[in-house]
Amino acid sequence: MEEAHRNHRARESNQPGRGQELEALRQAMMRTWWRICLCLWLTVGLGCLWWVRGDLIEISEYFTWAAVRSIFLYSRLAGVGIALCVGVTFALLVSESRQILWGMSAEERSRLSAQLDRIHAQGDSHPQWHLIHQVKEQ
Numbered sequence: 001m002e003e004a005h006r007n008h009r010a011r012e013s014n015q016p017g018r019g020q021e022l023e024a025l026r027q028a029m030m031r032t033w034w035r036i037c038l039c040l041w042l043t044v045g046l047g048c049l050w051w052v053r054g055d056l057i058e059i060s061e062y063f064t065w066a067a068v069r070s071i072f073l074y075s076r077l078a079g080v081g082i083a084l085c086v087g088v089t090f091a092l093l094v095s096e097s098r099q100i101l102w103g104m105s106a107e108e109r110s111r112l113s114a115q116l117d118r119i120h121a122q123g124d125s126h127p128q129w130h131l132i133h134q135v136k137e138q
Contacts, residue, residue, distance in 0.1 A: 018116070020112075021116055021132050022104070022113060023104075023118060023135075024131055024132060025112050025115060025116055025119075025132065026099075026108070026112055028128065028131050029112075030092070030095070030096065033092055034092060035087070037085075037088050037089055039093055040085050040088055041085050041089075042085065044081045044084060044085060045081065045082065045085040047081065048078040048079075048081035048085075049078075049080040049082065051075060051077075052071050052075050052078045053109050055067070055070075055071045055075070056071075058110070059071075060069065088132070100117065113114060116132070119132055120132075
């Protein structure tokens with residue numbers, strides 16, 4: 001296992017554009033997740049908020065945590081939908097913040113590198129092939 005890891009590192013260092021390719025792949029993956037998050041909010045999130053709109057109007061006039069709790073207790077499906085949307089959004093924000101503050105982790109770099117190897121192995125028939133080769137041309 002350790003030898004495979006060392007060979008993988010040596011292969012990465014022999015290819016100068018590999019870091020740019022990994023970053024382009026990560027950015028494309030994050031754009032996809034943000035699109036999924038947006039679709040969740042536009043479908044599930046808005047539907048759930050519409051479902052509890054009467055309660056939200058009441059809460060806007062007299063806010064209490066008990067009222068918020070009652071929305072989640074008596075409209076469980078709406079609560080689960082809103083929690084899903086908030087959870088995905090929060091996870092994406094944490095992931096982006098971690099990337100900005102500390103860069104790509106070794107585990108993420110390894111996972112993306114394996115995906116990059118699969119893209120190169122499949123060739124131009126892979127959907128992300130053109131994304132990687134746009135980076136090489138720049």
